[in-house]
Amino acid sequence: MSNASETIQKRSSYRLPTHRGERIRLAPHQMSPDPKDKDAVRRWLEERPRPWAIDLFCGAGGLSLGLEEEGFSVVAAADADQVATETHAANIHGLTWTGDLSDPSEFIRQLDDWGIEEVDLLAGGPPCQPFSTAGMSKIGDLVRRGDRSPRDERADLWRSFFAIVDRLNPRAMLFENVPNFAQAQGGALLIALLDELKGRGYGAHVEVLEAWRYRVPQHRSRLFVIGIAEEGNFEWPKPIKGRPTVGQVIGDLPVVEAGVRDEVQGYKGPPESVLGRLLRKGLTHPESQLIRDHVTRSVRPDDAEIYKLLKPGGTYMDVPEHLRRYRSDTFSDKYLRLSFEDLSRTITAHIAKDGYWYIHPREDRTLSIREAARIQTFPDRFRFAGQPSNRYRQIGNAVPPLLASAIASAVKDALEDRIPVAGTTGRQPKSVGHLRDNLSRWFGQSKRDFPWRRLRLSPWQILLLEMCLHRTKAEQVARVADKLLSLGETPDSFLSNSRDLAPVLSSLGLHWRSVNLASAAEFVRDRLAGEVPDNWQELTAIPGVGDYIASAVLCFAFGRPSVLMDTNTVRIARRLLGSSDQPNWQLRLALHKLAGPRGADVEWNQALLDLGALVCTARAPKCGECPIRAYCKTGTEMS
Ligand code: SF4
Secondary structure (H helix, E strand, O other): OOOEEEEEEHHHHHHOOOOOOEEOOOOOOOOOOOOOHHHHHHHHHHHOOOOOOEEEOOOOHHHHHHHHOOOOEEEEEEEEEEEEHHHHHHOOEEEEEEEEOOOOHHHHHHHHHHOOOOOOEEEOOOOOOOHHHHHHHHHHHHHHHHOOOOOOOOHHOOOHHHHHHHOOOOOOOEEEEOHOOOOOOOOHHHHHHHHHHHHHOOEEEEEEEEHHHHOEEEEEEEEEEEHHHHHHHHOOOOOOOOOOOHHHHHHHOOOOOOOOOOOOOEEEOOOOHHHHHHHHHHOOOEEEEEOOOOOOOOOOOOHHHHHOOOOOOEEEEHOOOOOOOHHHHHHOOOOOEEOOOOOOOOOHHHHOOOOOEEEOOOOOOEOHHHHHHOOOOOOOOOOEEEEEHHHHHHHHHOOOHHHHHHHHHHHHHOOOOOOOOOOOOOOOOOOHHHHHHHHHHHHHHHOOOHHHHHOOOOOOHHHHHHHOOOOOOOOHHHEEEEEHHHOOHHHHHHHHOOHHHHHHOOOOOOOHHHHHHHHHHHHHHHOOOOOOOOHHHHHHHHHOOHHHHHHHHHHHHHHHOOOOOHHHHHHHHHHOOOOOOOHHHHHHHHHHHHHHOOOOHHHHHHHHHHHHHHHHOOOOOOHHHOOHHHOOOHHHHHO
């Protein structure tokens, strides 16, 4: 056998069994009107109780279901995935539209056609792949290899919200995404979204919620942004006591063999937990006797051998060496057997590809479609259209209905003005303006003098300096700034003179950085036509450029307000708020808010950097000399 045919045979023996099965087709909800019959739609709308909601990027309908459960009428929903909207239309009592929301004008025309002129809540979660950790690292690799553009149109889909907000003037807005949305483009996307809300008079509230605190038995965190019109009050839902488990939601389902394709089976007995009872609610005879979608994947013989050896909680690292067929360093968590007593790993759309992260706690197979739906807290009456892989994907992409219910209930309280206490990032305390004034005055008298603050520099020179300044004392770089700047105003001239670079950086003890700078210069020259880009996506595609450097270049080279997150500014933010454990995205929002209406511009950023270097130092802050002490929790507590 030739080497080539050996390779082909080896690869094909690694192939996973495809998960083909019956294509489930579902009829629309029997109470929904025919969307093409305008008179029927008008009569139906007249009877729909308030509050009304529209669900954008609705997918299968996890968010819509939570809204419905809390008394919202989800009068319309939209998504580009035709099979997902089939699922939505079958389960949710409302109108469903299939189409591309990147240009929302067509959907707006459809709303006009239906006679929907205003709603109480506009809700939805644009695709999260551009912001998820896995998605961002895959996109980054492709961009660096030159195989795709750094721009991802999906990252701008959230803007469709505002075209529809402007058309419908909802009293509230609910936006859902992965927590990484808060870090995307150096935090600029979240800040832009909040500014859009504030500009329209909405009070904006941001939080990352863990689904398990709301009865969803899995590790799943989601970012929510809530906008309440006229800066109305809002309170996040209170977490439920106790920790749900996988056993509580799937323990009552019948045993099935791997590869079973029986779409309809019988329950093995009554539900064994409160959650189990909740998930069976709403089924009437004879459906109450039948379980659907309890179909499973086939299991390869070598995987079956591995599954038998894995105990609950066991991972790839527990697989004996002779059975491992993936690299242990990069695939250390390739397999996971779930535990009845614990939370599940996040159910994501990846479950459509393989189920290795979701091996059943007791049976030697991966989760069935119904088990995945149960862990997402979809009730058994909720059916999914499409082939098995498509059904898994819809489930993985959904907002868990019980988490959606918790949020929906909180939004409803806000709409009905039942919130006793205010708490909003949309309102600025009066003192914010004074804080900035005090800091500006101090900066005018105390600012440090560096060559780059005096000279007019090209974007390339600013990028070069920021790469040198990152994690290096400014005074150190200042000593060699003239030499660095003399290497040229463009990456081309810099590369021509780069033999002079190593001695300059060696004098700083940073010889190794010359390799990074040369790679960055080559990337800008060869891939970006010699121009330093003025957008975050392309800047961060440059080797050696991360969040801080990209934000600094946007601010100092292009005059774009950008919050800088480095050790100095993060330290100041933590001390101002008196908080040691707030995540960076919350600190970034706090700094954005404190910068006031002018935003984090050049003066603000330079003033904060100088304050961190001269007054609010790491070891011994000089609070007695601090211009913003009156606004600082740490400083006032120390007085
Ligand atoms: S008061 Fe003290 S802790 Fe607060 S910002 Fe000023 S120097 Fe830092």
